[in-house]
Amino acid sequence: MMPYLTDVRQSPTLDAAAVLLADAWGPALAASYRLGWHDGHRRGHAAAEADMAASWHDLWLHVQATMRSPRHAELIERRRLTHDPCPARCGRCSACIHAEHAAANLARYGRPDYPGATR
Numbered sequence: 777m778m779p780y781l782t783d784v785r786q787s788p789t790l791d792a793a794a795v796l797l798a799d800a801w802g803p804a805l806a807a808s809y810r811l812g813w814h815d816g817h818r819r820g821h822a823a824a825e826a827d828m829a830a831s832w833h834d835l836w837l838h839v840q841a842t843m844r845s846p847r848h849a850e851l852i853e854r855r856r857l858t859h860d861p862c863p864a865r866c867g868r869c870s871a872c873i874h875a876e877h878a879a880a881n882l883a884r885y886g887r888p889d890y891p892g893a894t895r
């Protein structure tokens with residue numbers, strides 16, 4: 777056996793220290809828990825506020841993009857098939873090329889589309 781350990785275990789100073797430690801353990805643990813809870817609460821609150829700000833910013837960007845995009849009626853109007861050239865009458869864009877050929881087909885076949893076209 778090791779006499780050193782036996783002496784320490786039976787030391788009155790160590791016994792008193794153990795009692796003091798046991799008495800202080802509960803309040804120290806409770807205080808540490810409260811401190812940790814407040815720290816965690818503050819950090820969690822800050823993280824939630826940052827997350828909410830980021831979400832609001834994303835929503836703002838989404839609303840901006842949505843408000844800039846054309847509405848359904850505008851899209852339908854833009855995609856409506858006409859046989860008219862573009863307002864600038866450039867002669868090079870698809871609307872002008874289509875108008876030129878539609879006029880030629882009207883004169884030649886009496887209809888804007890080539891005979892047999894499936895549209």
Ligand SMILES: [Zn+2]
Nearest residue numbers: 862866869872
């Ligand atoms: Zn054009």
